[in-house]
Amino acid sequence: MPGEAGVAGWEVLRDAVLVQVPTAWLASVPPGALDGLVLAGPSPIADLHRRRLAGDRVLLVDRERYRRVEATAEAPFSHGADRLARYARLDSGTPPGSVDGDADADTDTNAVTGASAGADAGPPSLDTADPLDLDLAAQAHASAVLTPTGLIAAGDVETLRAALDAFERRRDERSVLTLPLGAGWLRPEWRPMLIKLLITAEGPKALALQESGDPFGRARSVPLLADLARTVPDLGIIRTDLAGVGAVALGAAFTAIGLTANHRHIPSPGGPPRATGRLEEPGVxxxxxxxxxxxxxxxxxxxxxxxxxxxxxxxxxxxxxxxxxxxxxxxxxxxxxxxxxxxxxxxxxxxxxxxxxxxxxxxxxxxxxxxxxxxxxxxxxxxxxxxxxxxxxxxxxxxxxx
Known part of the structure; x- marks a missing residue:
């Protein structure tokens, strides 16, 4: 299991089982839970700083851009309009946003043009990315930061390849490539290409799947997960459920299990399935x-x-x-x-x-x-x-x- 608290770099994630938690639920997780935390949401930096001081061993930052932006081959990554001034208060201990995330102040750029309001920028990529996330993560003693990858639609091989290539050119020891895959990537027609691309990709990768319910409830999805865990180097499974424990048991590098149901997969547009008409509601x-x-x-x-x-x-x-x-x-x-x-x-x-x-x-x-x-x-x-x-x-x- 992971080593000493405060060690920066993605290698500290190896063999880790983390809790993926939205910042609004952070108080529900005691310091030292499992092997550490993935802080999910638009503005987790100040919360991360406090959790490091509280003694959490491994801390990962996920800005969840895939919930708002779809990736393209020209622009696989999405960057918000954050500026350092917004976070200058971190040094004085003042949070940069609300506990639930300052979504309005952290507006995403256009996934295709990379432009935000009042900005003149090229398409977002790791080559042109504002290094703000990495710098702030280091300041707050994060172990690593997940790249702001947009959602990769099922079967969009060109965009998946673009994200892998861009990360390989510019990866940093503190960064992990987020691979948020749309519903349908687990269908039989896309599985061979998915395995082929991921096996040859270098560097740490964090796979998350979009689905209205359990992505690994699909037919033959668990055998695919087992194949990925055994064969893809440096692969983590995030935003998941007990499938993550199984993945690590079979050889995956790390996992992050969602504290809430919505953080055990990437929710599909339109929300959860409709009620089934059973006599009682399921409850928590x-x-x-x-x-x-x-x-x-x-x-x-x-x-x-x-x-x-x-x-x-x-x-x-x-x-x-x-x-x-x-x-x-x-x-x-x-x-x-x-x-x-x-x-x-x-x-x-x-x-x-x-x-x-x-x-x-x-x-x-x-x-x-x-x-x-x-x-x-x-x-x-x-x-x-x-x-x-x-x-x-x-x-x-x-x-x-x-």
């Missing part, structure tokens, strides 16, 4: 260790027996013996602490095993056991009380070591 996502998957707190309260084995959790947030059926009403806010505690347990289990076959067997075995327990639970319930069996978990359970 709760990570169930026995089933190795997230389930809505309200559904757990209705469908899970609080005295059952599945409802018991050994994490420090649930001791002594608090059931997983409690995350409703006033108790719903405690789900974040529980989820982080379960992730801590998984990361500790991962770290206990050497890189290679031992980790792979552990992860695939855990998934197979969890899926079997979930199926057994559902087998004893009437249809209206069954819990969802995630397609991603089923794919992990069926995957075989190479």
């Amino acid at each position: 996502p709760v990570l169930v260790p026995a089933f190795l998957s997230f389930h809505g707190g309200r559904r757990l309260a209705v469908r899970l027996d609080p005295d059952s084995e599945a409802a018991r959790c050994p994490c420090y947030a649930c001791r002594p013996g608090l059931p997983l059926t409690r995350f409703v009403g006033a108790e719903a806010g405690q789900a974040t602490a529980h989820n982080l505690a379960v992730l801590e347990m998984l990361v500790e289990e991962l770290a206990m095993r050497p890189v290679g076959g031992a980790r792979i067997r552990w992860w695939l075995g855990r998934c197979a056991e969890a899926y079997a327990q979930l199926q057994e639970f559902n087998g004893g319930e009437v249809s209206g009380r069954r819990l969802e069996e995630p397609a991603q978990l089923r794919q992990w359970a069926e995957l075989r070591p190479v």
Whole structure:
């Protein structure tokens, strides 16, 4: 797992399992959570500085430009209209924006022309980029900064290649190439080209996927993730869920697991799927260790027996013996602490095993056991009380070591 706090450069990310957290939720994450944080949002620099002082080991900056700008081959990167004067207050300890991000003051340039209001600039690229992000990240002791890559539409091979080439020309030891891929890149027709391009690309890369739900719930998406983790050098998986733990177990360089549901993938335009008409709303996502998957707190309260084995959790947030059926009403806010505690347990289990076959067997075995327990639970319930069996978990359970 990662080393000493304050070490700059992307290599400190190697083997790290991080929490990806929007700045508005930062207070929900205690210092020292997992291996560190990815601070997500337009203006995270002052928050990053405070978290470094609080003792977080690894800190990564993600400006999330891919949520607002689509990349093109001419302009794969997008840069805001930030200027150093906006951040001069950092030295005096005054945050440069609100806790939730100063979106209006951090307006993106045009993805094609690179021009912002009142500016005369060429297309944004790493060759012409204002080095402000890297300079401020160093000042605030960030470990690394994710490039401001726009969203790369599914099948847009030219733009993906342009981003990889530009980063290879100008990469810095503190920078990581963000690869935010649009929904559809995991379809069979694009998979061979995706693997081919990423295998030959040099430097650290952080893959994030756009989808309305779980990107790795698509058919045969987990085997693709396994292939990427095993074969692509210096590849990280960010803005994800437990798929990130599996990716690191299979050889990925690092991962970042979203604290909120929207930070476990890049949301698709139009928002989440419409309600299914089920009797109760799902509620806050709760990570169930026995089933190795997230389930809505309200559904757990209705469908899970609080005295059952599945409802018991050994994490420090649930001791002594608090059931997983409690995350409703006033108790719903405690789900974040529980989820982080379960992730801590998984990361500790991962770290206990050497890189290679031992980790792979552990992860695939855990998934197979969890899926079997979930199926057994559902087998004893009437249809209206069954819990969802995630397609991603089923794919992990069926995957075989190479």
